[in-house]
Amino acid sequence: MPRAKRFLGLLLPRDGSGTGNGDDGGWSMRPMDAEQLRECGHRMVDFIADYYKSIETFSVLSQVQPGYLNELLPDSAPNRPDTLDALFDVTHWQSPNYFAYYPSDSSTAGFLGEMLSAAFNIVGFSWITSPAATELEVIVLDWFAKMLKLPSQFLSSAVGGVIQGSASEAVLVVLLAARDRTLEMHGKKSLEKLVVYASDQTHSALQKACQIAGIFPENFRLVKADYSNSYAVAPEAVSEAISVDLSSGLIPFFICATVGTTSSSAVDPLHKLGKIAQAHDMWFHIDAAYAGSACVCAEYRHHLDGVEEADSFNMNAHKWFLTNFDCSLLWVKDKSYLIEALSTNPEYLKNKASQENSVVDFKDWQIPLGRRFRSLKLWMVLRLYGVENLQSYIRKHIQLAKQFEQLVLSDSRFEVVTQRNFSLVCFRLLPPTSEDDNGRNLNYSLMDTCNSSGKIFISHTVLSGKFVLRFAVGAPLTEEKHVDAAWKLLQDEASKILGSL
Amino acid sequence: MPRAKRFLGLLLPRDGSGTGNGDDGGWSMRPMDAEQLRECGHRMVDFIADYYKSIETFSVLSQVQPGYLNELLPDSAPNRPDTLDALFDVTHWQSPNYFAYYPSDSSTAGFLGEMLSAAFNIVGFSWITSPAATELEVIVLDWFAKMLKLPSQFLSSAVGGVIQGSASEAVLVVLLAARDRTLEMHGKKSLEKLVVYASDQTHSALQKACQIAGIFPENFRLVKADYSNSYAVAPEAVSEAISVDLSSGLIPFFICATVGTTSSSAVDPLHKLGKIAQAHDMWFHIDAAYAGSACVCAEYRHHLDGVEEADSFNMNAHKWFLTNFDCSLLWVKDKSYLIEALSTNPEYLKNKASQENSVVDFKDWQIPLGRRFRSLKLWMVLRLYGVENLQSYIRKHIQLAKQFEQLVLSDSRFEVVTQRNFSLVCFRLLPPTSEDDNGRNLNYSLMDTCNSSGKIFISHTVLSGKFVLRFAVGAPLTEEKHVDAAWKLLQDEASKILGSL
Helix, strand or coil: CHHHHHHHHHHHHCCCCCCCCCCCCCCCCCCCHHHHHHHHHHHHHHHHHHHHHHHHCCCCCCCCCCCCCHHHHHCCCCCCCCCCHHCCCCCCHHHHHHHHCCCCCCCHHHHHHHHHHHHHCCCCCCCCHHHHHHHHHHHHHHHHHHCCEEEEEEECCCCCEECCHHHHHHHHHHHHHHHHHHHHHHHHHHHHHHEEEEEECHHHHHHHHHHHHHHHHEEECCCCCCCCHCCCCCHHHHHHHHHHHHCCEEEEEEEEEEEECCCCEECCCCCHHHHHHHHCCEEEEEEECCCCHHCHHHHHHHHHHHHHHHCCCEEEEEHHHCCCCCCCCECCCCCHHHHHHHHHCCCCHCCCHHHHCCCCCCHHHHCCCCCCCCCCHHHHHHHHHHHHHHHHHHHHHHHHHHHHHHHCCCCEEEEEEECCCCCCEEEEEECCCCCCCCHHHHHHHHHHHHHHCCCCCCEEEEECEEEEEECCCCCCCCCCHHHHHHHHHHHHHHHHHHHHC | CHHHHHHHHCCCCCCCCCCCCCCCCCCCCCCCCCCHHHHHHHHHHHHHHHHHHHHHHCCCCCCCCCCHHHHHHHCCCCCCCCHHHHHHCCCCCCCCEEECCCCCCHHHHHHHHHHHHHHCCCCCCCCHHCHHHHHHHHHHHEEEEEEHHCCHHHHCCCCCCEEEHHHHHHHHHHHHHHHHHHHHHHHHHHHHHHHHEEECCCHHHHHHHHHCCCCHHHHHHEECCHHHHCCCHHHHHHHHHHHHHHHHHCCCEEEEEEEEECCCCCCCCCHHHHHHHHCCCCEEEEEEEHHHHHCCCCHHHHHCCCCHHHEEEEEHHHHCCCCCCCCCEEEECCCHHHHHHCCCHHHHHCCCCHHCCCCCCHHCCCCCCCCCCCCCHEEEEEEEHHHHHHHHHHHHHHHHHHHHHHHHHCCEEEEECCCCCCEEEEEEEEECCCCCCCCCHHHHHHHHHHCCCCCCCCCCCCCHHHHHEEEEECCCCEEEEEEHHHHHHHHHHHHHHHHHH
16 A cells, blocks of 8 residues: 555655744745755655555545544644645446446546646647647547537537536537527527426536526426337337427527437447437537547447537446546537637737637637647547557456346346346346335345455445436446455345345 | 657566556556556656657647547557557646746646655545545645745634635635525525625636636626736726626625736726725635735735635645646635535445544535646655746746837837736737727737747737737746846747738
């Protein structure tokens, strides 16, 4: 385990030439001195490599109680260096025993990209504030679009893509573009009539985007998706909801489909939803935040069939594609409404390149003004690993998920709850007939016991009223042995719980 | 200068044990192998230290033309490593000769924090997803609030602060909180009546926030600030605008004041604006994105007098406070409206700690769901430099700005256009009487010539119709000699331009 106790001491430069506050052991205030950076940077690299070497010795899920850190740190910034020990009570998302939510993968390539981006520390709001940052972003988004075989309308020769911080921001900016496009036709006061449609399996980011955009809560239609369709939404149900709303004088304007829902990785029927959207002149957005990564493999690409109908498409390279958080890729077919909704043009940001309309200024494609050089890490991942390696990486995780699924199927005390599409297995311990909460307490206890052991971290959802455990494979260090060990832990704890009933 | 040409080659691990695509020279697909990370990380540290050592040899403002990178990189992800040369056409924000916009400072401490944050690569949306990330954020925001002597209502014992990505997001989330608070009182359909007030010197982020929140453009009041008040807004003018709107049946609900405006670092009268807001039950937000840093020095703290009247207060540690971008600090007096506007509570994110209300879940205080471990870098800056060093750092830059101001004043061909409050000097070359555009072309040419030389980068604004040059000191490596050299360049180019008239 890293010698966290000595961490801050280790970071102090050896020269002792500090102009500091006297009791800092020699840390000097030369905030960007190249040699100090070199010396401390090397120590930090070793510290981080040691962390990865020993990552399995940490509890995946920190076992601390709320407020723990307040007890350990002083009330105000102290004068003396202290330890970093307390800060290791993070949840170790990079642990090979992490199977919760969806993954958030780090990689050496992504890490190097983050280092270089932090070193340049540019704020690339306009082309002029860093030409390479803007242009590299355009180019790697094109590369990625080609890997995903997105239609040519999403390439920069037509419009192109942009890196957002998260899928939440991606869906928000396109919802705003769609809102303003619709209000332009129907008048600003029509806001109260605007209706959004999605499956009830859609990520909560859409609800949040609606709240922010001022969509009336009663006009946010979550159409029920159920077991019979493996939790994909039925297009007929969406159509019907639209008809009802139209007959009430409302204005349907936005459909969001998901490829790989958060609860169970369900895939909505893109083509049919796209056609419905077109028929009613609605914006059609596709959220493939998690499963988009799998679609770089030929055998999974069919899940994107119908993407050609979309107005916008989003996937997170920061989930399962080894690009450190944050890096969410968004493509749009028409940038004009996006820019109309989000642009401002103050005098102090004007410059020749922007005024001549010869460049892309990504500030007008996103919520914030400032932006980091995020394309660097994606570029590193693509260049240093290459497409074939990345495909193998995805396939390996899906293979591990299949392995876990087989293990669950082989134990009659458990059930696999719905179809596995990618690297997520939804399962649960079957409740004895005496249980009257349909296994909620039973499975909650199983999850809680396993997570509290610090040996694995899994999370849950509810599907058709069933409390369901989620086992999402995707951490960069996960191997067969970790999946086997996780399953053994689940079995052992299940035996104990069932035995005590 | 770094041997950028060999960069990608240098990153390849020496072991040659690649399972890669065969022609990558041995880069292996072990995405988080500790020893590969160590080896490549050390090389990247050296590369970055070399970059800083030679940073002055680069053109501050890249001299490339739009589309340059497209010519240099292939159409789709290639198989062979190539050079990083092309990616150095960034704008070198960390160059000591960077004086444009406002600074975006890197530091060794901030860089180490970014490294560690990228290494953990957690996604801290809820407390449970990384206890240390949430708790450290609460604690360092308290430390910072105490450094700024913010009223106790902004401390975590009352409500506390949160790290946003940017001042744009900070003003957006509080505008949404204020919007929803007001709509709760007046009904959702009152949106069209809601009015926002600010000086016409306010950052365009407020306009963007209004567009996103659906505030009607005709209800966005920019009150003119002029030379007589050094471009601070006159509270009487704001009062008057509110009275007019009230008598028209509109609903004034939000005032935004600025400490250190973008154009000229003007300071709005906080106390009086706060009182006006209170009298009308309006939300009062203070944007101190740039100048907040200076207020950690006792002699500048008076610029925050009146902050006790604010509902929310924002400053960017990522501008002038050595904390790598992004790190924007927001404090609110009442979190309930923020959370009401931004929270969602899907099943798959529920957990014991959140359900028991014993923890802060920062996902409900911001636009996106996911969030990086940004408090680490701020913690590093505070712990490794200490308050006194940081105060000296700020004072040094203000001293350098004073030096530049004196140089401008000593040359009668130039004028200082408005009061200097912090480290920004607004100046211009006086136009000969024959010029009929009030010096616009003259000063544009001066700026363009200097920037095109690659020796410095400055930016501009317009104040009372005058085209004004901005000289903002704040890059971490800037010393007296850089200011002197910049002034000499400006003088020399001015002589040439005036001579050719």
